[in-house]
Amino acid sequence: MPTSKCPECTEEIYVDADTEQGDKITCDECGSKLVVVGLDPIEVDIVEEAEIDDYAEKDDFESVDYEDDRY
Ligand SMILES: [Zn+2]
Numbered sequence: 637m638p639t640s641k642c643p644e645c646t647e648e649i650y651v652d653a654d655t656e657q658g659d660k661i662t663c664d665e666c667g668s669k670l671v672v673v674g675l676d677p678i679e680v681d682i683v684e685e686a687e688i689d690d691y692a693e694k695d696d697f698e699s700v701d702y703e704d705d706r707y
Contacts, residue, residue, distance in 0.1 A: 638653065640677070642665060643680065644666050645668070647664075647666070649670070658673075661680065670682060
């Protein structure tokens with residue numbers, strides 16, 4: 637099983653053999669969310685928490701389309 641080092645706590649982390657670039661893993665030691673940025677050798681980077689669900693929340697502006705005819 638390929639291993640890499642957690643950039644947060646420098647603990648050795650195990651990566652699945654079929655891991656692909658961009659896969660997200662979690663460090664068993666410190667719980668940091670990591671993303672695989674390289675495969676040969678395995679390289680991981682810390683995922684900033686704020687980036688994770690930045691997409692789904694941006695659809696909320698549509699509700700301005702209310703009926704505004706109060707005669
Ligand atoms: Zn760690």
